[in-house]
Amino acid sequence: MEKIIKKITEIDKKALNIKEETERVLEENKKKIEKTLMEIETKELKKAKEIGEKEYNKLLEEGEKSANQIINEGNKYINKLNQIYETKHTELSQKILKKY
Known part of the structure; x- marks a missing residue:
């Protein structure tokens, strides 16, 4: 019975470790994805600005x-x-001068 309890305890510890590791990996992946999205957004904004400036x-x-x-x-x-x-000015001037 004691071996069974010990085995269950070991399984629980392993499950807890797996859960914690999974959460850590998920958090790391979330940060990587956010960083990548930010880089993509910055790159696309830069492209859009360049296109806008060229069009302007x-x-x-x-x-x-x-x-x-x-x-x-x-x-x-x-x-x-x-x-x-x-x-016209020259013509009129000449006509006026001829009259006088």
Whole structure:
């Protein structure tokens, strides 16, 4: 009977040790998983930031290109108006001078 009780006690101790070891391994794995998830999240956030910056720079470049085209067209229009003004001003000045 004593051997049986001793055997049961040994089995209980082994079961307790197995339970504690399992809990320890689970806790370690949980920490590893959390660390890995944090690394993945950081990596993905960095990628997203890089993609966002590239897209922003692309849009900024396109906007600057469009703005420059508008400015160039405006300058052409201003130059054309100045030429017309100068031509008309010269014509009117000559007409006025001929009259006097």
